[in-house]
Amino acid sequence: MQQKIAALRAALEADRAKVADKAALSAFWQKYLSKNGEVAGLMKGLRDVAKEERPAAGKIINECKAWAEAQYQELAAAVEQAELAARNAAEAVDITLPGTPRPTGTLHPLTLIKNQIVDVFAGMGFEVFEGPEIEDDDHCFTRLNVPKNHPARDMQDTFYVAEDIVLRTHTSPGQIRVMDRGQLPIKVLVPGRVFRSDSDATHSPMFHQMEGLVVDKGITLCDLQGMLDKFVQALFGPEVKTRLRPSYFPFTEPSVEVDVSCFECGGKGCPLCKGTGWIEILGGGIVHQQVLKNCGIDPGVYSGLAFGIGIERIAMLKYGINNIGLLFENDLRFLQQFQG
Numbered sequence: 001m002q003q004k005i006a007a008l009r010a011a012l013e014a015d016r017a018k019v020a021d022k023a024a025l026s027a028f029w030q031k032y033l034s035k036n037g038e039v040a041g042l043m044k045g046l047r048d049v050a051k052e053e054r055p056a057a058g059k060i061i062n063e064c065k066a067w068a069e070a071q072y073q074e075l076a077a078a079v080e081q082a083e084l085a086a087r088n089a090a091e092a093v094d095i096t097l098p099g100t101p102r103p104t105g106t107l108h109p110l111t112l113i114k115n116q117i118v119d120v121f122a123g124m125g126f127e128v129f130e131g132p133e134i135e136d137d138d139h140c141f142t143r144l145n146v147p148k149n150h151p152a153r154d155m156q157d158t159f160y161v162a163e164d165i166v167l168r169t170h171t172s173p174g175q176i177r178v179m180d181r182g183q184l185p186i187k188v189l190v191p192g193r194v195f196r197s198d199s200d201a202t203h204s205p206m207f208h209q210m211e212g213l214v215v216d217k218g219i220t221l222c223d224l225q226g227m228l229d230k231f232v233q234a235l236f237g238p239e240v241k242t243r244l245r246p247s248y249f250p251f252t253e254p255s256v257e258v259d260v261s262c263f264e265c266g267g268k269g270c271p272l273c274k275g276t277g278w279i280e281i282l283g284g285g286i287v288h289q290q291v292l293k294n295c296g297i298d299p300g301v302y303s304g305l306a307f308g309i310g311i312e313r314i315a316m317l318k319y320g321i322n323n324i325g326l327l328f329e330n331d332l333r334f335l336q337q338f339q340g
């Protein structure tokens with residue numbers, strides 16, 4: 001028995017050196033420790049041992065069994081360790097490598113300007129209202145006091161979609177739609193796309209406007225100028241001033257053209273303001289009584305102010321852009337200048 005055990009120990013140690021993975025480990029267990037393995041075989045061999053020697057032989061077999069099991073446990077732990085180390089090595093990530101930069105987008109300059117304008121007027125209590133881009137003649141012209149065949153229709157080169165249906169030439173029809181809601185007082189901004197058959201360095205067939213409308217009791221031109229002062233100061237700097245010049249729009253009476261003191265030269269005169277110290281930025285006025293009546297509002301009780309801002313014009317002035325086309329070409333070299 002002593003010899004058998006010695007032989008088994010030698011064989012087990014030789015096999016043990018060859019176990020490198022789970023499959024070999026399992027074969028090792030099968031060979032020595034399973035029910036039909038070598039250690040169990042020793043136990044069965046006890047039958048052939050003389051009765052009086054059995055207890056001693058049983059003892060050394062049990063010792064051998066415990067030793068073999070311990071060998072197996074050690075081996076299993078070593079195989080586990082080796083496999084873990086191999087997996088860690090394969091999955092290693094070098095956290096010192098530089099990251100892959102992702103290109104980030106940026107707001108379009110027209111969106112930046114639009115947001116700034118909305119912010120200023122929202123601070124004065126204005127809400128935003130949006131009307132349709134395809135309008136009927138009634139909202140776009142007639143109810144804004146521009147009847148059919150009125151010479152003022154020549155002021156806007158209109159795209160007709162059908163008889164009496166147009167691409168809106170301005171955001172002013174938004175005024176009619178808001179007043180038709182029948183809720184007073186009114187304080188709204190109407191931003192949006194407008195369309196005119198016109199194209200050169202400063203005109204595009206599609207561009208953007210921001211309409212403003214206030215209807216309440218006792219509204220005057222002073223309210224208009226006060227609000228516009230806040231607006232130009234927020235966009236062009238705290239020291240700029242506005243100036244109102246008499247003008248003509250069919251939907252306002254009186255009508256004004258609003259100039260801003262030149263933010264480039266401070267009013268002394270430079271190429272941007274063509275030496276005048278003033279830059280024209282928008283049109284506005286007191287809502288024509290006929291327009292109020294067209295919307296069922298009594299001009300004896302209520303009065304209104306309105307203005308229309310060209311968003312491209314403001315963006316071009318503010319950022320020094322000399323060709324309106326740049327705003328629509330979407331050349332990244334141009335757009336990336338407005339990042340951050």
Ligand code: DAH
Binds near residue numbers: 284
């Ligand atoms: N709708 C005019 C245009 O597109 C701009 C305008 C002028 C709007 C005076 C107004 C206003 O509300 O009062 O040329």
